[in-house]
Amino acid sequence: MDRYAVLGYPIGHSKSPIIHQQFAKQTKQALSYEAIEVKPEVFSATLEDFFHAGGKGVNCTVPLKELAFEKVAQLTERAQFSGAVNTIKLMDDGTLLGDNTDGVGLLTDLCVNLGLSLEGKRLLVLGAGGAARGILGPLLGAKPSALFLANRTASKAEAMEALFASVGHITPTSYEALSDHQFDLIINATSASLNDALPAINAGLLAANGVCYDLAYSEQPTAFVRWGLDEGARLSVDGRGMLVEQAAHAFKLWRGVMPDTAQVLESLK
Numbered sequence: 001m002d003r004y005a006v007l008g009y010p011i012g013h014s015k016s017p018i019i020h021q022q023f024a025k026q027t028k029q030a031l032s033y034e035a036i037e038v039k040p041e042v043f044s045a046t047l048e049d050f051f052h053a054g055g056k057g058v059n060c061t062v063p064l065k066e067l068a069f070e071k072v073a074q075l076t077e078r079a080q081f082s083g084a085v086n087t088i089k090l091m092d093d094g095t096l097l098g099d100n101t102d103g104v105g106l107l108t109d110l111c112v113n114l115g116l117s118l119e120g121k122r123l124l125v126l127g128a129g130g131a132a133r134g135i136l137g138p139l140l141g142a143k144p145s146a147l148f149l150a151n152r153t154a155s156k157a158e159a160m161e162a163l164f165a166s167v168g169h170i171t172p173t174s175y176e177a178l179s180d181h182q183f184d185l186i187i188n189a190t191s192a193s194l195n196d197a198l199p200a201i202n203a204g205l206l207a208a209n210g211v212c213y214d215l216a217y218s219e220q221p222t223a224f225v226r227w228g229l230d231e232g233a234r235l236s237v238d239g240r241g242m243l244v245e246q247a248a249h250a251f252k253l254w255r256g257v258m259p260d261t262a263q264v265l266e267s268l269k
């Protein structure tokens with residue numbers, strides 16, 4: 001049976017194994033998919049062991065996406081552009097191909113599943129890690145009127161402005177400097193929710209009729225989803241829709257068939 005896995009730290013919360021097992025059943029593919037806890041310092045060796053033992057592909061999650069970018073021999077255009085890899089496929093010639101399906105996953109959830117239009121909207125992204133790298137290009141491609149990027153470590157947000165300059169304008173900012181602004185959509189791409197914590201955002205940033213989206217997901221509403229509800233968001237949701245959509249694109253890369261995501265998303269609710 002072909003073997004796949006998701007690598008990350010922490011990984012206990014991951015729903016990727018359930019999702020890929022459902023995709024496999026639905027598309028009649030014989031494969032196994034497991035979650036493996038991998039700290040950054042052993043990522044390289046673990047990845048090599050996995051493929052030497054016959055593995056066919058992996059997903060990489062927090063905090064491994066930028067390390068995964070460094071490990072692969074080939075990159076898809078969107079992975080090359082973002083500097084982060086969330087999907088690795090073993091190619092027929094034995095080399096590793098890195099892709100990034102986070103951006104298409106998020107945009108599909110926002111614009112198709114949730115029916116939002118981002119054109120002309122004011123967007124704020126919190127966090128400038130591996131996940132943010134994957135979503136910034138596609139978000140700019142949706143033609144917002146503004147895209148602000150706040151990060152705890154200012155230099156990382158500033159680096160994104162230059163990295164994505166050919167696609168559109170990113171305004172890097174600190175959390176403190178946000179207080180004069182309002183946004184139609186606030187996306188939490190920090191990993192704070194994994195510790196039930198909130199980035200240092202102030203009240204009053206969400207415009208009337210605004211939407212909050214947390215890339216993280218959990219059984220109970222995340223700290224950021226709760227913040228959005230407290231701020232009067234018309235919609236404040238976690239990233240399980242993105243998770244299913246990005247997984248579908250990874251599955252397509254590995255197996256050549258696109259699974260039906262609606263069925264799987266429904267089963268996760």
Ligand code: NDP
Pocket residue numbers: 061062063064065102105126127128129130131132151152153156189190191192193194197198199200215216217239240242243244246
């Ligand atoms: P990384 O480790 O690469 O980056 C983490 C980011 O979070 C950094 O910008 C870091 O800031 C910031 N951060 C962490 N803790 C805090 C805090 N307490 N306050 C403010 N900022 C904080 O992680 P990823 O980018 O890979 O993942 C980010 C989140 O997105 C995770 O929760 C992950 O589960 C989720 N995710 C969900 C997906 C989905 O399909 N739904 C797909 C991909 C990711 P600094 O740079 O200052 O350290």
